[in-house]
Each structure stands twice: as C-alpha cells, then as structure tokens.
Amino acid sequence: MAAAAAGLVAAAAALGALLMAPGLTQPHGQGPPEGSGAGPRGGAAAERRPPGRMDQALLLVRNELPAQGLRLAALSGSCHQCLYQFLAFVPPSNGSLRKPGAAAVMVDTQHPLTLLLNGSVGDRELCKIQYHFGEFGNYSLVVKTLSASTKTVSCDLVINEGPINSYLPLVFAFLVYMGILAILIVGRIFMKIDPVRNWVYKKLNPRETDHLINSVECGASANIIAIWWSHEGARSSKWGNKRKRKMGRTNTELGSPNTTDSVSSDPTLHLWSTASRQRLRSLDTFRGLSLVIMVFVNYGGGKYWFFKHESWNGLTVADLVFPWFVFIMGTSISLSLSSMLRRGSSKQKLLGKILWRSFLLILLGIIVVNPNYCLGPLSWDNLRIPGVLQRLGFTYLVVAALELLFTRAGAESGTLEMPCPALQDILPYWPQWIFILMLEVIWLCLTFLLPVPGCPRGYLGPGGIGDFGNYPNCTGGAAGYIDRLLLGEKHIYQHPSSSVIYQTTMPYDPEGILGTINTILMAFLGLQAGKIILFYKDQHKQIMSRFIIWSIVMGIISAILTKCSKEEGFIPINKNLWSISYVTTTSCFAFILLLLIYYLVDVKRLWSGAPFFYPGMNSILVYTGHEVFENYFPFKWKMQDSQSHAEHLTQNLTATTLWVIISYLLYRRRIFWKI
Template sequence: MVDKRERLLSLDALRGFTVMGMIVVNCPGSWGHVYGPLLHASWHGVTPTDLVFPFFLFIVGVSIALAYAGKPKLKRERRAAFGKILWRVVKIFAVGVFLNLWPYFDFEEIRIAGVLQRIAIVFGLCAFLFLTTHWRRQMWIGVGVLLAYWGALVWLPVPLDEANAGALESGQIERSHGQVVDVSVSASGSDAIAGNLEPGTNLAAWADRHFLPGRLYEKNWDPEGLLSTLPAVATGIFGMLVGAMVLSIGDPYRRVSWVFFVGVVALLLGSAWNWVFPYNKNLWSSSFVLYSGGWATLGFAACLLLIDVRGHKKWASLGVVFGSNPLVAYALSGMLGFLFYGGLGVPSLSSSWMSAAIAMGLPAKLASLLYALFYLSMIYLPVLWLWKRRIFVKL
C-alpha cells in the first residue's frame, strides 16, 4: 500500500504541470494571436485548455483522500478537523476575491465567483464528505449530482427574466465585451422558457443572475457560477475515489493498471453522454466531468507509473517545483500580469515582445506562445527559490 505519511511525488508533479498549463493558457503575448488548442471552446466542445481546471479539481480530490486517509474517529478530533477545513476554505476563497479585485480594488465591480473560489468550495464539500461517508456513498452522491444536474438543465423550465425575454424575442444574448451570440429558445407557458443548454438562457445562467452577488464574468452568466459548481464537486469526488483506490491497492503495477482502467472507462462514459449532454466547461456538464476526469486519471496513472514505480524522477522536477507551491504560482501569475501587460501605467512588455518578434519574422501565434513560456519562466524563479529552501506556502 502507499505510505500515507509520504507525499506522492507523482501527484505533486501532475499538480505542477497543471498549474503550468493554467499560466500558459492565461498569459499569451496577445489574445488576438493564440493557437486554437490554447483557447477555451466558445460553448459546446472541449479543447486541451478546457481540461486544465478539472485536472486541478481532480487533484484536489486525490489529495483529500491521501491527506485524510486516517479519518479521525473521536468527535473532538473530527470537530477540530472540520474547523481547520472551514478555515482553509475561507482563506482560499478570500485570496480568490482579492485576485479579482487586484490591482484597482473597485468594489463596485467586484466579482465574487472565480477559480480559487470554486476550488475552495469543492475542497470544503469534498473533505466533509470524505470524513463523514464511505466511498460507496461518495460514489452514489457523485452519480446523483451528475444525473440531477443533467435533468434540471434539460427538463426544468427557466423562469422568464429580462435576459431570457430578450433572447426569446431576438434569438440573441450578450456575453462579455459586448459580444452577441445567437441562441435558440422556446417559450414554456407565459412566464418561462423551456429548459435548454444555450449560453445565457439556461437554468444555471438564470441562477447566476438572480442569486450570485457581484459582477458576472460573462455578463449574463459566470463560468464559475452557482449551479455549475455542483458537478464541479463531482469532479472532486471522482478524484477522492481514485485516491482511495490508490491507497487500497498494494502492488504498484496492479495499482497503475486499475487507475488506467478507471480513466478509460470514464472517458468512454463521458463520450457516450456527450451525445445527449454535450461537453461544456461553462456549464461543467456531466459528460464534461467524466471526460475530463478520465483524462486526469490517465495523466495521474502515467505519472504514477513513470515517477513512483519506474523511478524516472528527474524529468518531473519542473512539475514538482510548481506543484509544491501551486497557490503561490497561480497568485503571482495573476498579480504580476498587470505589470507585464502594461497595467498601472507601466509600458507593456507583452506588446513590445510581440512587436519585436513579428519584426524578426516569427509567426504571431508562435510569438504569443513564446511570450507565455517566458512569463512562465518568470513565475518559476520565485517558486524555485521557495522549493530550494523547503518553504511550502499553505492556507
């Protein structure tokens, strides 16, 4: 069995590679020149970029299984564990809101939702489930959430509000930056539209408009909104189940084989569900949960095999450095971006980079990618400094 007292180097490496992916796709030299795989799907569909966030939530789930494997049995110990979990949720959530406000701190335009906020909620709910339920109940809760979410979006009527009424009349809805997209919706009685999976008119978007405080990222909905966080919790549960399986299997090659098998099954189930409930990161659709979870599981299995079983650790060192302080790396990438992109009156390094690279004859998309890799190297320096001194920042 895996020693519960030791960190899995493979998990640290996978976490680090995931954070690196987050930084690269978030920080191109120019958003007007980006290779297709490094962009999110506009609505239905999935790109490699769409897989980055669910990879991280999957890793959160695996980490919970490893960290809380020895569940506290006494009520006093369990209450203390719950208190620590809740406090960690609050801190991670607060950092997410802080990054949304940085650097102008315009509280009139505050966005409450966000990546770290969703990570905090998923961590808190999954950790609570792990400490209070058996893995079989966790599995059925995850399955129930995915089925219920599918049914709610497809079959429940969506109450008529200003956005839905406008979409019903014009066949269009507005998203961020004034962009208008076509939608196909139909009335369901006099005060609702039929359940749908269209941008901005679905039940999750309606819930964001009416119950999510603060500014919405896409004007009429938020990709880290309220209802879509529920299937994101299922992604965390999936990671917990895989983590529990890793702990329970003693033989390393058998362990890797089972993780690979689970990943393939999840991919197949997600692909089948995609026929009726398409992959969609904005909605965090149930098919997207299984499909992205399948790829995350296969990535974890590959890291387990190459790093922990075969001992090929040197090539993974870059991932381990980032994976040891993922919050620092992510926060720095968000905070320093305003300086590198010309915020606060500082000349834009990204614009200068793009102009110089294109003048040298480089294709614009290649120059944009090279800038993202350069920016990643700038984030690498402080996290490498922390790693060499064995400083691990945890909230």
Template sequence: MMILVDDGGGAYEKMDHSPWNGCTLADFVMPFFLFIVGVAIALALKRVPRAVDAIRKITIRTLKLIFWGILLQGGYSHAPDDLSYGVDMKHIRWMGILQRIALVYFVVAIIETFTTKLRKTAVLGSGKFAICRCISMAVNDGKRFTVPCGVRGSLGPACNAVGYVDRQIWGINHLYSQPVWIRSKDCTYDSPNAGPLRADAAPWCLAPFEPEGFLSSISAILSGTIGVHYGHVLIHFKLHSERLKHWALMGFALLVCGIILHFTNAIPINKQLYSISYVCFTAGAAGLVLSGFYILIDIWGLRTPFLFLEWIGMNAMLVFVMAAQGIFPAFINGWYYETPNNSLVHWIHKHIFVNVWHSERLGTLLYVIFAEIVFWGVVSGILHKLGIYWKL
C-alpha cells in the same frame, strides 16, 4: 497549464476556452485541479483522529480560499475604469476560480471526514460512496435541464439554467463580464481574439455569464469526488499493476462515457455549464494522465525531468497568484500605465521573443514557456531549497 493557456490562448485559439460546446486545452485546467484536490484529500484524511479538529482545519482553509478568490477576481486587484481607488461593491464578482475550489474542497473533505471509518477495509466501500455522489450529481444535471429559463431545458448560451440560477442568486451585476462565447462565430466575424462584433450579433453576446457559478460548481464536486476514488486506490492497493488497472479502467470508462454523451447530442461537453459529459471526459483524461505520470516517475524512476513540476506544486498558490493572476507582471509594470503596450513586460515579449523569431504566435508561445513557466519553475525550486512555501 493555466499559465500556458491564459497567456498563449490569444495566439493559439485551440488553447483558449471553447466558446461553448466542445473541449480545448484550457478547459482541462479546472477539472484537472479539482481531480488532484480530491486525490490529495483522500491521502490527507486517510486517518482522522478527531472529526472536530479536521472540520475546523477544513473550514479555515475554505474561508482562506474564498477570501483570496474575492480579492483576486472580485475586482480588488484590477484597476477601475476611472483609475480611482476602491472597488464598486455594486459590481463586485463574488464567484471565481478559488471560490469554486473552496466549495469543492469543503464538500468533499467534509464527506471524507465522516466516512473514513466506513471505508477502511476496502476500496469497494469508497466506490459505493463515489457511485452515490455520481448519482446525486446526475440528478443535479436533471434539475439543470428542467429549471425554467425562457425555454425549458435549453443548453444554449442565450438561455440556460446555469445562467438563470446565477442571475437569481448573485444578480447580473456580480457575474463575469467577459464571457468566452464572445469569440463564437455567432458574435464576431473573426473567432480568434474576439474580433469586432457582427452587425447582426445577438444581444446575449455581451451579456454577463459566470463560468464558476453556483449550479455549475455543484456539478464540479463530482470532479473532486472522482479524484478521491483515485486516492483510495493509491492507499488500499500496494502493487503498481493493481493501481494502474483500476485507474486505467475507470479513466477509459469515464472518457468513453463523456464522448458518447457528447457525440450523440444527449448532453454536450460544455465547460461553462459543467455538464455531466464534461465531468466524465475531463476526469477520465485526468485519471489517464495521472497513470502516465505514475508510470514515468514511480515505476520507471524518471523523476529528475519533472522536478520543476514538483517544485511548482509545492508553491502552487504562490505561482497561481503571481503568474496566473498577473500580480507579478502588474508589479513589474506598475499598476497603472497609459497603454498595455507601453510596459516592460510587453517590451520583453516583443523584442526578445516575437522579433527574434519573426512570428507573433511562435514568439508568444516561447515567451510563455521560458519567461513564465520556466521562470516560475526556477523560482519555485529556489524557494524549495530555502524551505519557503505559501500554504493555506
């Protein structure tokens, strides 16, 4: 889904991240990933022989994720403007996708390690821990609305506590320099593809903003926590009907909660701020999607049509680095070229897909599906047959 929205979002605006409030297809990627990380943690740590060994493995994996995150999104894998070698440490980006996943994984896994014995008898015990964590995240949201940022309690892009805290911790030079709000109608005349800036555009339109910042990453822990609870249901309940009942009930409850908070304007659904309504809405959707796949694959036995997803999942890190982060296309094109349009990847995109279908949008969508998603599904399947996996 990340490949689809990253490379197809330019042609289909509804796929790309919402400029501010609201939720598009791209906004489901991060919380879905954190949700399934939580499910995996529950399964992996259902038995912890020695806490010391578990903490050591958790810490090492966390550090590896942070290392790869800084390497891929800190600026090391992108060509500087002057095409010189090296990275300007004064402008390196410290936070990013893998760094957020690392933080969520570390906190949730450590909690699971120390609470395993307290929840062995029933899922009810894990539910209590989940409720406690939900309360703590709600308190965090309360702090978010009271941290001073020019206008106390503001949730707008020009002034909000998430951006304020990140500027204080990391410094403005270490934040993401291409915020998605540039596509909003307040900043550009044409929202799709971030057209030219309006003559009356506000100064904040080009201000850096970290979508994977510190405060919002703390809220993101809740997405992983909810996934842990779904994992506990899988472990403790053996009947399909019992698992689906718990999953569907919690999924619908979270979904409705997020919708109510958003449409009453109490707390808008906002990926950039990672608001509590966004957590509830996306986690509820993730729970229902998991339930749907469970019905199709585990109950109805329709595994073959979804094998490519299983293969990609076994080499998720490889596909993320090579495809979603653009390392493989950069390798094919060469790291430096005169213009992005003068490359092999662009030629394939234009002449094999766009020109054949006589549509930029449809050609782009088919290119993403077949030349990227299907391609990496096949590559992952071959690697699976050869027993080759990239694990952290």
C-alpha cells in the same frame, strides 16, 4: 537541480532571441509595397507582412457584374447553427471591366469560413465558398459572368500574397525547450561518471578538495575523516531536526499528503529522507503540470485559439487544466485525511481545519485574485463573486467533509469483509456515492426542468447568434439564469468565451453556482483515485490496472452522453456549463495522465517530476502570484508588435518559466505557502 533552473532561464532567453529574429515577426503595419504580386508562403511572406490584425486576412472582393451589387456574408466553421454575419456590400461594375465594384474586408483565420454572396436583385444566392484563410494573407474574390446567355456566375478566389506560417514560433519554442532538456539529460549522465563528477566538484569547491587531498597525502586522512564525520554527523542531526520541523509546516494545501506522517521521534537524517521518499511525487508532478499549463493559457497562450477556452461546446488544451487540478485535489484529500486520522487527529479538529481552509480560499479569490487593482480600488458595485479559487474552496469543503464524515475505520487497510473484493475501494463508501448521485440528480433537474423566462426548457446553448438567433438572451440556459438571479448580472463574469464567436451580450460565469455541482463530482473522482492508491499500497500493477478501468468507464459514459459528437449529443462537452460529459471526458484523460506519471515517477523512477514537481509543491502561491502580478514586469512588458504570435508566445512562455523558477527556488529554501 540548480542546473535545471539555469536551463529554464537559458531556454527563455534563447526562445526570445529565436522568436524575435527577423523573418519570424515584423512590426505591425510594415506591409508589402503595392503591386508586389503574389508572394511565397512561410518565412518570406512573413518578411513582407501586409497590414492587418493577428488571426485575420485581407479579402478584396471584385464585382464584375454590371447589373447588380453583392452582399457578402460569412459564417465561422466553429459557430454551430449560427446566422450568417453581414460583412460588406460590393457595388456593381460600371460596365467597364477596368473599373469593377470593389470592397475590402478583414476575415478570420482561426477557423474555416463559409462565404455567401447574394445579389442585390432579388437577393438571389450567387455562390457559396468554404475556405480556411491564412494569417496575414492577401486574397481576392473575383465575381464575374461566364456566359451572358445563361447568366452563369463564377466566383474565383485568388491568393495575391501568401499567408505567414503562424505556427512556426511554436516549433521554435518546442525545439528550444527540447534542446535544453537534452543538455540537462546528457549532463546528468556525465555526472554519473566518477572522473567527470570529481572534476566538477573540484572546480566548484577547489579549496575543500585541495585540503582533503593534502590531508590524505600527509598520512592523516584517518584522523581527519573521523573528525569530519563526527562534525558532519552532529550538524546533519541538527539540520535534520530543523528540516523536519520545516517539513511539518509544509503545504497540505488543497489536501496535499503530508510527508511527516511516518517520521518517528528519532531525529536522524536517514529517517527524514525515508519519510520524504514516501510522498508520492507523481501527485505533485500532476498538480504542477496542470498548474503550469493553467498559468500559460491564463497569460494568453501566445494568442493561439487552441490555447484559449472553447467558445461553447468542445474541448481545447485550456479546457483540460482546471478539471485536472480539481481531480488531483480530490486525490490529495484522500491521502491527506487518511494520514492525519492515522496519526490520531480528531474528526472535529480536522473539520475545523477544512472549514478554515475553505474560507481562506474563497476570501482569497474574491478579495485578492478577482479584482484588478490596476484599474482602481476594490468596488462592490461590480465585484465578481464566483471564481476559480472560490469554486476550489467550496469544492474542497464539500468533498473533504464528505470524506471525513463517512470514512470507515479499517476500510483502507482492507480488514473489512467485502461481498465483492473487486469493489473493495467503492463499497465501503456507499453513503458518499449516494450523496454524489443525489447532487447529480439535482443538477439534471435544474438544468433540464427549471423554467427560464424567454428560453426553452433544458436549453444548453450559447444564445447570441447561435441556434439561428432564436434565443439571443438565453446564454447558458438554467446555469446562467440562476447566477443572474442570485448573484446579479454585475457580479458575474462579463466577457464569456461565447461573446466572440456567438456574439453573446449576456454576462455568463463559467465558475457559476450550478456548475459547482459537477466540479464536486470531478473532485470526488479524484478522491476515488486516492482511495485506489491507499487500498493497493505498493501494489503498482493493481493501482495502474484500476486507473485504466476507471478511464475506460469514464470514456464509455462520455461516448454515450455525447454520441461521439461535438454538437449532437444528449449532453455535449461544455466547459462553460461544466456538463457531466465534460467531467467524464476530462476525468478519463486525468486517470490516464496520472497513470503515466505514476509509472514514470513513483514506479520506475525514470523521471523525478522536474520541473513540474516544484510548482506542484507551491500551487496556491504560484496561482495567486501569477494572477496578482500578471500585468507587472518581468511577467509582462510593452510589445514592439502586439499583432505577433511570436512576441506573445515569447512573453507568455517567459512569464510561465519565471514562475517555475520561482517555485524551484522556494522549494530549495523549503518555503511552502500553506493555508
């Protein structure tokens, strides 16, 4: 696997060279000369990029109306029921077409825009245009009168200079990583050929190979092999004991299944290897995949909008990874606690471990991850109390304690008689389901019945300019109100994702108190996936069919709650609120993804899980490390052009790749951070 690490390094280097090549990016401010006219789209346009900011285009409004000025306003296509935002006033023409009134504005290119032009006389709507502008494009909007008698006004949008293709860096990045993957696959196939493998081993260890060959030629091969086997056997036995002791200390972080459960006291390498294979690599692969995407989007995701969290309702790539991580945490809890109980650990002792681990996670989030020590020492005045690790810690506490307290002996082995065999992985745990349903009732009551000052009861909107600006200070409804009331405005997140599109001014924390209830639900659904694995051990078809059933059930519930709509459902999908529909939708995807990884990694063994398996084995270290060292080299450096998607993507992919390599090196040395 050293080749895999070298391949990732090569991928990062090649990616940087390709993305920073001339034609894909250009230092900010080096635009085209005036009067250059319309330019071609794509790479040629990128070489003559006009001055501006990333995800913006230049719009020049020309007013040829002699009698009145124009008021230009815009509305983003991603802003639901929002007010038009004033952009500019365009003065009237002075009567000569050679000197029309003009105004230049920068417009957003991430989402389609609706432009509204009203006349200054009577505030009459003259025209409305819907258009999706391209990044760094140069456009003109010409407003003129077609007929003096009818006073018909035309609004023509002209492309002065074509936009660049801001998605080309993503294509290049994909091709680079796929090229490295293809090389590794071909190399692995060639290594299965005996002559090739022997030649490689000879090149890597020429002395040892020559010594063995010479010994065989001298006719002493039998004795030497016997001596070598005896020596290696003793060393392997010692090495096996040492490795097992280390594996006994490997991470059971967030409930990861322990690999030493089936290892007997026989200190042989064979038994250790057998125990290692019993660990479900698909779980660590799933966790690692979620973590790698999380690191990438936290580092910026190349500044692409779909790698950022949705402004309010809806779902992006960035919105998937945290619930997936919570889901697989629940799965691991089920396997881990079952394993430790089978080994004879007392529930009291396990409860103490659960409490201690939860405390450490919460403390780690508040003291280490949340504060930015680059800005100064820790200050309680504005310290954020909620956070990712805090929510993970509390969720782990509730779900693990729930599983520990209500687990039944013999349930997982199938020895209990069930009235309905099809529900044998559910019915033995009916007290847990009642507890979870009670939590959901509490969430529904608080969300829809709690009176919030100045806001309508049951409000789920973003506030700001949303809902036509009627509730500007109601961001998050009851969820935001509870956090501000119990934690204080200065101790929650100050820059929510809704602040850009919806221009909200109220602080709102996506990891707040009320949303934690549905995070517990997400982990509990992951716990259910773990129960399926335990109940149907080695029955791959049964396990996969149950995953499919659960995915379908969750999908149906999501369709009902959302009415298959982004904005018009009973409870829209919302990551900020951690709405029920958000949990059911992401868990639907989680069951499908776990099914695919389980099939490829543990059933058919077509994939080892690399490279995601390695960060999955050290998830707490990777997550904490990427947060703490975010602003340090080599994870971040001063950019030549901060307004380039290509340079941001290069930096973010390089940083993410480095953490994968670090986790691989730690795995090779059997270093796992356990809390």
